[in-house]
Amino acid sequence: MEHIVLTNGLKKSFKTQGKTVEAVRGVDLAVRRGEVFGFLGPNGAGKTTTLRMLTTLLTPDAGEATLAGCDLLKHPQRLRERIGYVSQAGGSDRGMSAWENLVLQGRLFGMNRHNAAAQAKALILAFDLEAIVDRKAATYSGGQRRRLDVALGMMHRPQLLFLDEPTTGLDPQNRARLWEEVRRLRDSGVTIFLTTHYLDEADALADRIAIMDQGKIEAEGSPRELKKQIAGDVVLLGLSADGAHNEKALELFSTQPYVREASYEQGHLRLYVHEGEATLPEILRLLDHAQIGLKTISLSQPTLDDVFLRQTGRSLQEA
Numbered sequence: 001m002e003h004i005v006l007t008n009g010l011k012k013s014f015k016t017q018g019k020t021v022e023a024v025r026g027v028d029l030a031v032r033r034g035e036v037f038g039f040l041g042p043n044g045a046g047k048t049t050t051l052r053m054l055t056t057l058l059t060p061d062a063g064e065a066t067l068a069g070c071d072l073l074k075h076p077q078r079l080r081e082r083i084g085y086v087s088q089a090g091g092s093d094r095g096m097s098a099w100e101n102l103v104l105q106g107r108l109f110g111m112n113r114h115n116a117a118a119q120a121k122a123l124i125l126a127f128d129l130e131a132i133v134d135r136k137a138a139t140y141s142g143g144q145r146r147r148l149d150v151a152l153g154m155m156h157r158p159q160l161l162f163l164d165e166p167t168t169g170l171d172p173q174n175r176a177r178l179w180e181e182v183r184r185l186r187d188s189g190v191t192i193f194l195t196t197h198y199l200d201e202a203d204a205l206a207d208r209i210a211i212m213d214q215g216k217i218e219a220e221g222s223p224r225e226l227k228k229q230i231a232g233d234v235v236l237l238g239l240s241a242d243g244a245h246n247e248k249a250l251e252l253f254s255t256q257p258y259v260r261e262a263s264y265e266q267g268h269l270r271l272y273v274h275e276g277e278a279t280l281p282e283i284l285r286l287l288d289h290a291q292i293g294l295k296t297i298s299l300s301q302p303t304l305d306d307v308f309l310r311q312t313g314r315s316l317q318e319a
């Protein structure tokens, strides 16, 4: 298996107002060539700091990395030519049109006028920007501007494209459209390294994901593999009981043979069970018997949030 990104023990701390923040505390990542790699984690987990190190914008305190065949520390310049980076803010100049932005970007990467124009034309078609190509970027909708940002990141034909939260702020339609474009880029051979807050996005788009929390990688694998670790179903019980009852309910269910794991948080008892449908009547019977009131009950397949919850004891949505 060829890896396009391999990191070993990457670390970065910041000192502010006499305090040290360990933003990244020894990160090992392996991204395969040609995949969409989703990088997930709550606010402040260290995703952007990792991304900024990998894209040469920040020097690591320790560790090493190889990207697209280049050593991060020894050959940053060569590495920059092989990767693209689309930051959260995007890279377009709003006073210029899509066409001007793209051609300028190509020229900045050392392309001659002819090559820059040819690549700009191809990207305008690929990202469906024909209708607005001569208008100033300041007049674009959020979705149009994002498409231009990604096109700009692709101008110098990178092998590896970093997208930092590409769909934040987009409406569902534009999100779906960008997902399609990311898939098409992947199908054309580009490796995509994507950070996101959205679990459904990582689930739908990423071939493999890494979940980061508090500066460390907590889990890595395909969404399917990760969810398989939590075999079975998740039953979520909304209890109307008070604190003492909740303790009792947790204790009660923890000892049932069909419950693999039970946890309690914010009024909800979460049970990981082998076969949800078959165990529901038994769960209801037990609650009734113990005289514990029930407000809601739901049965679902495990999500990436359940994976995160299991690793960290917190919900990614809430974190």
Ligand SMILES: Nc1ncnc2c1ncn2[C@@H]1O[C@H](COP(=O)(O)OP(=O)(O)OP(=O)(O)O)[C@@H](O)[C@H]1O
Pocket: 014, 015, 016, 021, 022, 023, 041, 042, 043, 044, 045, 046, 047, 048, 049, 050
């Ligand atoms: N330049 C800096 N100076 C001081 N602290 C920093 C700096 N950059 C990041 N940090 C801190 O490092 C930690 C990790 O931040 P980082 O931006 O990498 O997280 P993130 O996972 O990208 O979060 P988000 O999803 O909110 O963008 C946070 O505690 C943050 O406050």
